[in-house]
Amino acid sequence: MNRAITLLLSGALAVMAVGQEKPNIILVMTDDQGYGDLACHGNPILKTPELDKLHAESVRFTDFHVSPFCTPTRAALMTGNHPGVTGAYRTSSGRTMMHPDEKTIANLFADAGYVTGMVGKWHLGDNAPHRPQDRGFQSVLWHRCGGIGQASDYWGNDYFDDTYERATSDNKQGVFEKFEGCCTDVWFRESIRFVETYKDRPFFLYLALNAPHGPYHVPLKWAKPYQGNKQVPNPNFYGMIANIDHNMGILRRRLDELDLAENTILIFMTDNGTSAGGKFKGLDSEALVGYNAGMRGKKSSVYDGGHRVPFFIHWPKGGLSGGKDIGTIAAHIDVLPTLADLCDVPVSEGYDLDGVSLKPLLKGQPLERKHHVVQYHGGAHGKAMPPGPLAFSTVMTERWRLVNSDGQYLFDIEADPAQRNDVASEHPEVVERLRALYDPFWERVSPRLTPVRIDLGNPDQNPTVLCSQDWQMEKGNPPWNFGAIRKLPKVTGPWLVNVKRAGRYRITLRQWPEEADKPVVAVRAKVEIAGQERETSVEPGSKGVSFELDLPAGSTELVTYLFDKQGKAGGAYFTDVKLLTAQQEDAPQP
Template sequence: MAVLVSAADRPNVILVMTDDQGYGDLSCHGNPILKTPELDKLHAESIRFTDFHVSPFCTPTRASLMTGQHAGRTGAYRTTGGLSILYREKKTIANLFADNGYATGMFGKWHLGDNAPQRPQDKGFQDVVWHRCGGIGQGSDYWGNDYFDDTFERVTPGSRIGSFEKFEGYCTDVFFREASRFVEQNKEKPFFLYLALNAPHGPYYVAPEWEQPYKDNKAVVNSAFYGMIANIDWNMGLFRKQLDELGLAKNTIFIFMTDNGTAGGGKFSRYQDSPPMAGYNAGMRGRKSSIYEGGQRVPFFIYWPEGELTGGKDVETLAAHLDVMPTLAELCGIDLPEAYDVDGLSLVPLLKGEKDAWPREHLVIQHHGGRGYTSPLNEPFADTVVLTEKWRLVNSWRETPRHSFKLYDIENDFAQEKDVSQEHPEVVERLKELYQPFWEEVSPVFLNRLARVDLGNPDQNPTELCAQDWVMEKGYPPYSFKQIKKLPKVTAPWMVHVKQAGRYRFTLRQWPEAAGKPVVAVRAKLEIAGQTKEVSVEPGSTGVVIDLDLPAGSTELLTYLYNQAGKMGGAYFTEVEWLGAGAVEL
């Protein structure tokens, strides 16, 4: 099998990842209702990894996919609370390809940091159209976005400074359209394209013509969810047709995968670890956010005609999101520098049919908590599964008592219905021992360090902060448009790094600037770098301005808004602008 190439013949790479589409949300995986003919065609043509695993939530999957590292080592291992931001020094697969002469493009959902230096354009992507935060309609997204005719940030090659632009059409159509433009513009040189669709993530909005075929079927749990996938499938057909017409399909490595288990493909009990009560989940237990199989086993198709990666063949060996970067590097003849320090393994031996050369014996997936979440999630083994090709050792934090290890023979009990830990105590102990090196590697990182965003970075001035990145000791920060419509009742710090000393202007808001709505407060205060300043709020003001001189260095930023009754909450949005090195007249 010819899968290694010279620099002159390097293939293009297209990596398509959908959001919240589970293993069973494809007709080629047995779904009896959902129709996905274009994805079924890709499935029929591809090498399929049938035992492929990711993290049970979107941010950690994206962090591991981009870096090749366990999410706990990257800074981005939860979806909000300042824990969805990559450490500034982390290099991504886009850095790798850009440094090796590839044009790089990213369209859709990033969810690894809204601000410099953690945006996609800071991490190796040259041509970008993206929405902020974890979903369209969430707090830091452009105000008013609702999946139709939305405003996204565009970054053009040669610049890291983006601008907001209104796009016509449904969000999935827009992101595919931008991907098509990128391919057309870069057809004469190798390119790496990351098409990270936000669909079928909630809220479940889609045009009626896509939802209607499923709307009157009582067996369908969420007709809009299925309609969103049908729209993705249709776009996939158009996109692949374009690749054929441009003569690019044969020498393009085309990957399709998803970021976690299903969110809308079944009706579950209040515990995500349960089997579905209705709907289709390919016979698996658990859904998105669960460390059972249904939460983190996903589709992974890879197709490359010139590399002989075709034929509709299954690879049943244990593989993971960590493996994508080293695999693509080897397939494209790119040296992977030691500085990337990846935890994944190249899948090339498996693609060649050389299973005996595959060194992985186990895989650990842990749904970390970290600061801002309940303390049991900071413990070893908390919300963890240790996987081998035969066994799954599960410790779900939703089940009681905690640290009650359950063992499943996945080869004979795919639905994970029978706990056999009592029958095989030696297997339990062996898998627990295999976990220890993982914990020793990741725990000193995620338990002791938080990612910070820059203030005064010339690539983003002003910095636009949103409460979704507040680092809270308890609970969750507000993260959606609906939540920020309520008056603030709490506050928490942003972790920031003042990149250059000087005068900074802080504009505290209850609503984003684009909303144009007044702050409901009479007083405002902020604390940063050992300084505190308090001002009165002018009636009708949409933003409260406070200027301070700051030294360079890492610190925390806290904001406060007080109403007439003296009740306090934080500014949901705060813009921080560097005004210059010298003092500025107030």
């Protein structure tokens, strides 16, 4: 063989060998599963043998905190920043998308030579430039919106034999594919396929399950063991977790078969407190029925039950195995810097991290963390931003929780983990100290609680299909699920958009998504955008009403109206915007 070729091949093999030494990463996050929704955390009824086994073999953070609900946790996990900093701090109303300048963990690892994949639930924007394929993930299979069966999801999806979008960094437009089986089984099956495809390269896989989020649909065989038990608030919820547990076992066995288990960092966590693992009186009570690991609060609560979750990390080659608890406060904002540190991936400019690396704790070294802040930045019945500092927040240390909900309370979490006894009057100095710790957080977050826009005319997504769930509404939620959009539209709101390229656009108003193949029930339609208004009658049986307008580049608002025979109007739940002809840029002067 030619000596030059021999040297070239030897060099390539050496590079490959070095590359294979990099640990793989699989980050598994379930949806709405609380700390108490695991047998290894004391649940006396739920059976989770595979997750119990992972727990026994992992390093466990026992005081790990996320946000109280879906989108903000995902934003923090992706960026290492507080959710308010990212701009994605609610679950609808156009506030699920991150500011374009936020860089993600997928960007970081892709730049470091990893293959990056995402499977399942994203909930950080359905449109460019906010989709997972726009945010550093090179291989994506996902459902849109915050849950299967929500408004922008593929029409008719119901957890079984559904249609999901597949996209790559080379085809960001994406294509829809139909799959057989329960959604959880599909997500794991496709994750294993990703691992098999890229087993010879370092990979980062984000497996973000939509289960056990409602609606609580699962094959009967998983729910049946829990039916008829009065201590089980929702047998299907437990059944969904049992199904996840079964699939975790399949995934881990496949990693063993592929000789990948030793050098794969496997993380299991959840995105907020339980949604259906107990019956509660409001959001902030202890569980009246069911099991919540002795905590007060559920999903959407700023009490511990709303945001303290499991976090297991397993990496045998890196010494992270054998079973060990770490009680230091840790949080979702720490995941990006921790994984970067463990994998020797430098965090470059553009990552303005709020989180810290937990590597010292994992290696048995001290890490002083003085406090952490959890904030609920508005919701379905709240304002876009808190009415003032400390509203709907918890300032925590390893001993104390200063909770601001319907009042201000101080709890000694070491003596009172159920947060039953307010000791604020006994420790006024602690209250003041924790209040002062909140101020820098608010100064950091509040300037970024600003609108994030959707692109029109972006070459990575043309046409853009807008959904009513992203109307910017200050109070309440816009229509956001299949049930809401079955009703005649009665309200409307603006989409905040960014016209990427000046040109001729076609704007098509629909009451139903195009794949539903149903007519608009309206007599007139109207559109407002960039200072222009257009109105027309609706032909009987029409499935969409189109307008063509010349739009300048820049930020604007798009508002739609569908009028009934009585003249009452609501917005078009779905609106397609397609760039037909881009305006030619002025030629440079000679």
